[in-house]
Amino acid sequence: MKHYRDYWAHQAKWWCSRNLEWWAAHFTALYIGGAILIMGARFDELITLELNAIGDLSAGVFGPVAFLWLVLGYIQQGRELKISSDALQMQAAELKESVEQQKALVEAQQENLRHYERSLEPLLELKYMGAQEIEGEWLENFEIRNFGTYCDGVVVRLSSDEVEKPPMPLEPLHKDVVRGFFLSDMSGVFQKFELTVQYRKLSGLASFQIFDIFVTEDYEGQNVRIKKQPF
Template structure:
């Protein structure tokens, strides 16, 4: 809007100065205009060039100022577009981050909430064994595999398929070192088909009056 006003002001100034110059030129040459008929063509050309030269320069200068105004307007518009593009990129990044967070939160709801308990531990038929109870209070999971110390201890691993919400199962491992710390990893597939696992550290404890026992610490999710 400001550029339009300035353009109109320059046009008014140009017209006013041109009219003043035309009036001055007529006052200066008016009574001698008939002398042009007796002049050579090159002299007439020199006269016209000299007469209209100042007007040409005037409009050239006004056009230069008008172009400068338009360039400034174009630069301002480009800066506004660049700002809008930056804001759009920021908004898109925020939307992508929100979508990722929403997806991660959704995936977390698909994980089973597993709990591990030691229900029995001791010697049986010259072998030391530990019995675990696995409870699921989270979402349904299938293709469940229980591993002990990352090795195939006898029976090595147990397949539990599926482990429903609110259900539990019992897994026993024999042939273990007596009262050693154990690492239990429970692998499974979630409802969306993604594989994941949860791990537990089973630590041996000895208390006078109570004897040997195990304490359990849940470690992190291993996707």
């Protein structure tokens, strides 16, 4: 019993695996062969027909076959269009995936570049060294030290309440090099200054670091506190 079930299942699968063109070709062959046999059996009547009757007979005989292949042509065209549409959708999906991969690659490269540029930033430290009288004028003495990579084109800019004082250039800062400079007009009961240190990194890109300087005065004298802004 199982053998018969397997046999008929195999036959059903075999029949379903045949496409429309295969069935249409065999049907056409059988149809034309049958038509030839019928016309051959009645050949005596066929040769006595007039030309218009022969034309009508040909149209009647071959019309169904022509209509069948016309329908199959439309079906085949629709099938090819569907295959083309599926192929285009697959290409679009692959292109989208490729774009996403390229975007991720570009983002990774940009992130690596940011890390590289950040690794080239000098590590600056600002210290207040006290007041010093120079030619009768009291000036505030500061030192800046670089614990990171080399930078040049160093310029110091002091500003307070949106008033910026003239820039002060410094020598290049190598690692562990200390540069001293003086600032004036920093007295008062309470003053807040911003000291911007501009420089050029080894990559050639310009950058800067900012220090907040808080100056207060009390009965013990002047007090200067420095806080570096995150960058």
